[in-house]
Amino acid sequence: MVTLLLLLSILNLNTAGQTWKCQKGKIEFNSNAPLEVINAKSAELKGIIDPATSGFAFSVKNSSFRGFNSALQEEHFHESYMESHRYDVSSFTGKIIEKIDFSKSGIYTIRAKGKLNVHGVERERIIQSTIQVNGQQMSVKSTFSVPLAEHNISIPKLVHQKIAEEIQVKINADFVFQ
């Protein structure tokens, strides 16, 4: 709930107006390095889209990721790379470039332009997504890559065979118009 409030404040939304809300979305990342594959998921992706302004905000707590190969891998993920104790929240906030009529059901390819905050470093990105609007329901699917260097996540030389320089991220979130 704290996260959602944070998102609302980022978007500077009028809570009286109706928005698309996602309480539980899925986010998955994949690091496909030569020596080790890391694949972790979180079902706690939060998101909000304001159809009036095309604004949006997504966030996820790094600590909510599950499914590491080992406890050691998970520990490294949080302590060495993400530094989750300092930067627990990764977020993406901005505006959709396309003008979409959310009241019309259908499948749309949209590009979301915003600030991607990972590891406390904010980078502007355009992320392409497919959205399917079905009345009051909407699903958002997206795949994108995050080059670690862009977010000051440095990989020790010794383990660079174990962590890909670019992490593939997949999002699958269901929204409700409230």
Add this chain to the structure above:
Amino acid sequence: MQISFFNKKYLKPSREVLNFFALTLLFFLLAHSISAQIPHFRQHPLSIENAEQLELNCLAQSPNGVMWLGSNRGLIRYNGLQMQLFPTQSPVTALFSNAKRGLWIGFENGEIAFFYKNQINIWQREEGLPKVKITGFAEDTNGNFWFSTYGEGAYCYDGIHLYNFNTDDGLTGNEIYAIAKNAQGQILLATDNGISFCQFSQGKKTVWNESSSENLPDLIVKALSQTPTNEVFAGFYNGAIGSVTQKNWVKVQGVVSTASCFDKSNVVVGTEDNGLFFIDLQHGRIDKVPNNLQISGQSRGSTLGGIGRRIQATFIDTEGNIWVISDKNKLFSANYRFLTYKTNLTDIQAIATLNTHEILLGTKEGAFNYNIKTGQIQRFLPKKINVISLFNHFGIPFIGTYGSGLFMKKPNEVNPVHFSKLNGLSNLNIFSVATRDDTLWVASLSGFFRILQGQKGWDVVHFNSRNGLSTDFIYKIFEDSQHRIWLGTDGKGTTLFDGQTFRHFNQSKNNKAFGSVIGIAESPKGTIWLANTEGGIFYGNETVGFEEWQTTNNFTRQSLTGLTTDAFGTVIVLSNHGIEFINPTTRSRALFGSELGLTTFESGINPFSFTASSDLWFATSTDLVRMPSLLIKPKLRPTPILRGVKILMENVDFDNITSFSHNQNYITFEIEGIWHTHPQAVRYRYRLDGLDPDWQTTKEHNLTYPNLPAGTYIFRLQASQSDDFTNAEEVTYTFTIEKPLWQRIWFILLMALIFSGLGFLFIKKREERLNFQAELKREKIESQLEMLKSQISPHFLFNSFNTLIATIENDPKSAVEYTERLSDFYRNILQVREKNTISLQEELNLLENYIFLLRQRHGDAISVEIKTVRFDKKIVPLTLQLLVENAVKHNVVSKSRPLSISILELEDGYLEVKNNVRKKLDKERSTGFGLSSLKSRYQLLTPQKVSVTETEESFIVKIPLI
């Protein structure tokens, strides 16, 4: 007097001073209007099916010169002669090409593609591509690639991600009409609310705007154009145009839709509704292309003349041609290097630029001032004089006449200074004037003069043949960068005067006489260039001498009237053929003749003049031509292109494939040469190194070599718009036609290896066989020795002789037979011992003798039974004799114990020799050699073995028959 080059006009007047002051009482102004400074346009037919449905949107040029057109039906490649359509789903709305990135294509549906390997490839981005029209591309100094859209602002690609710039980032609008880069490397975007300046560096966006109506003539910015020095010009809805930094706005009638800058003062502006304009900021001229402009290549009977009203796009190519798309599907081009002015003056003999907008022209009728701004022609001097030379020295014009001396007109003084016999100018025919500082040098038909302004007036010093000149007739005087004077003489070459002495140069190193020199110039590196009236050109200096500048293909100029050099060192020559540009470094030469559309190239001997801003003007006897000093140095030659290579009529990927098999030897080269200025003039010179000994010239675009023999070849191609190919750019293609399998070295080596291997094996086998034979021979000799030893053993002989003695007494008759048999036996032994094998029959014969001898001694105590059939079979000689002998040797032979020996031929091809065993008590000493030698001899001859079986009763030896 030799004045071979003189036109009649020079010969007519006398040398006397004509009293022009008396003749011209009436001052009158000659006002002629001159046609606008618009280059010669031609229309390009759209050689594509259903061209009437074609809508052209944009233009770009590849570094190799190929033009690309964006249309509603796709991308069009244009080589100046033919168009090739690459169809696309969405209309092409923007094009961009440079050497680094290649050709990029923007579509109406927002997609972006790049052209690679003759194909349009859609750019795939993780971020996705815009969904609105692409309006333009640009590249900034950080290496970022930008493109603008109509509705989504602009995008920047840093090599990793795409970034969007829109109103959220501070842009003045998301509908971008145009994009350009400025000298600071910033990206300018034109919108309905002004201009946005964008920058992207290290992930940081910077945007600021010029959107106040105080700084801009109008807020709706429709067009942007970069000059070669990256100054950006903006064109506005209200017709204003000008440099964004200089804000030197001028206005055309109409809504600006497009603009292209040759440089910071020459701009072509297209409007949405009022046609095309040429803007010359330096001279303050705006020329609208007239609606009825004569355009070559325009289809006859077409009701719409001229360029058209609605201009979609303009573009300037590397040759200095301006390209225009108008009225949806009309394509035009014109060479902007030459701006022609048709004057009503005739017999123009000299030209000098006065300032930015005034040109002095000298004719037989006098000196005239042509105002570029107004297009008006006025008499410069009120006198009717025959002007043959003009010179502008820092704003002070000097007018040299034929017969009337020299005039100097200071701008702020009403009356000109007249140099004549009164102030020391003893000859009044002034062909040339030169100066770099205060000293004025004047060439005449009586030597030359040095004029200096002294304290009390003009100080005129006369130099003529009495001072050391080779002739008094001087046509050209030139002061070089070291303030030395070079003279062009009549028939006597050139003379260098360093202030003290004269040095004469009459001929080049190859003994070509200089003759009458009428053109002298100096290139930036200090080389002196000379031209004579016969068209010869020479270069060099007083130290190293002069070389003749030779041109290939026997190109000769019948008459040459002027030579000069520009700031780049290009040598410019005016002759009957047209105007030539020679690049001494690359030795390339470009000639422009009929394509300029001039009446004539005939001129006086002072036809060139540079303005302070390095524009070159030249005057023929009727026309005035300006070559704007463009910052881009236009190309002088077509670019040769190898478009395709076909093997047996099939296209091959010749970038990667350079080797063909021996039967792929029918090769076709598709060639192209891009010269938009005059595409029909392009010809090629080619040579296939490895086959052609010499260059071939052609105008064909397909060259076929059938049945090439195996070998390595280099195909060389050059293109030119004239017959001159000196130092022409060259494309090459190196390829190999492989030898057939049986002629290839590796195959031959392999075969040699195989044969030598076989030979080696053969020799080895033979050696083995020889060894084997030697072994056999050794065995045989040993066996023979043993045999002889045994046969002549004292026992045998002793026994034989005892037998013989006994027989002689009892039966002399049989003694004779015995002796005969004995001798037969020994003879037989001697006969067969050399042989490896003998027939069974022979052996049996021998054995019979032996048995006879034994019988004589032992009588019936020995019985030998022989059952054989195959007498032709072979056997090692003395085998049976040996075995029988052994049997006798080792066994008791007596009547009570007879020895029976049987020799049987077995069915399996063996011969069995068997005897019953009655061992002697006192064994005869045996070496055992006989049997083992027999065994080894058989081993050498046959794989079948000799077997020996010994039981209590019998001793059996089985011998293989061979």
